[in-house]
Amino acid sequence: MTETAYIYESLRTPRGKGKKDGSLYQATPIWLVRTLLKEMQQRHSLDTSLVDDVVLGCVTPVGEQGSDIARIAVIDAGWDQSVAGVTLSRYCASGLESINLAAAKVMSGMEDMVVAGGVESMSRVPMGSDGGAWYMDPRVNEATHFVPQGVGADTIATLKGFSRTDVDEFATESHRRAAAAWEQGYYDKSVVPVTDMNGMLLLDKDETIRPNTDVATLAGLNPSFIMPGKMGFDSVILDRYTTIENVNHVHHAGNSSGIVDGAALCLIGSAAAGKKAGLKPRAKITMAAVIGSEPAIMLTGPTPACQKALDKAGMQASDIDLWEINEAFAAVPMNTANDFGISLDIVNVNGGAIAMGHPLGATGAMLMTTVLDELERRDLKTAMITLCVGGGMGIATIIERV
16 A cells, blocks of 8 residues: 545435435435535535546446436536546445545555545335346345345344344434434534525435334334245245244334435545645544355344454454444344444444434445544544445444544
8 A cells, every 4th residue: 555545524415214205305316416526525615626536335326326326426516527436336335335445546546536425315216126136036046045134133133142122222222322413413514404406405414313212112013024034034044043943033113224315425535635635634544344244144244344354454343442333233233242342332322224224325434424523523543334235245444533
């Protein structure tokens, strides 16, 4: 590596309910990205010709999210025509993968400044709209041991002994933390309100937080994945995990990530590029890693990905001050924290996707934004960002304040 990759800015939209009655349904995916590009340029009086590329994660890059939305958004936002754009998908890791790729470009010296992040409008482009052999082709289903992620999450809970009350308590705390963070203004710095073409406000705050959520309320919800389990997916798990007699189905809509719309962008560059643009670095990307994990459960990748990043950086889990572990399902961050022996007091301290939603391609970059702001607020040094990934993968990124 010839350069250090610094983070100069990190912004996101609020997360809107990913249905037709959601506040961001009127905003197209490209409008969400355009909003952030314009804010980034205006906030820093950025000479956009200094940016080499925009790397944008999107899990379902079809329809309104197709046609290399990254490059088209650059043009639509009025950025310099020299700025290139590429759209990529690593399933739920796409937003963080974009940041890691941007960092690698800068570290190699191949590029000097890159915008990276992600977008997903789940209200306008529903999950699964792109099809795919993984879940559409019966032969591939069998060969890859495909199981719906919810059944995988329930399997983690079964293997680790997480009860229904355990996961509901975690979900309740996610809502409490998210509501408290918004109330105390912790999200004000980096959340950019979304307006319509006439300048009328569509949304300025995450839309799915339920501050009054409690364990008693969640206890009234029926588990969501009993039926898929009965359709044969429990059998796939039991064939692979012979130490358990049945899958304890504990996850439901209240302790799983919500379907939402949103976008997030980070500005990453070398020291020289930042100086030329008149920017002050906020953090540096220390190390990143991806790894393949067990494909049936599919959600166990964060632990080995984090360990791989720690090993490459010569660090221990105890060196990390704050952790952002995506709340795809409650059992996922609970499992990762358990594996590393870390307290949930330093995990997702301002709430997570159970409370605020998981806009697939954007989430990794949103986690980066959240934890960077919190490191600065607490005057702490290091953070780990990690997500489980479809197909059985994990991703992790370590950042350090400067």
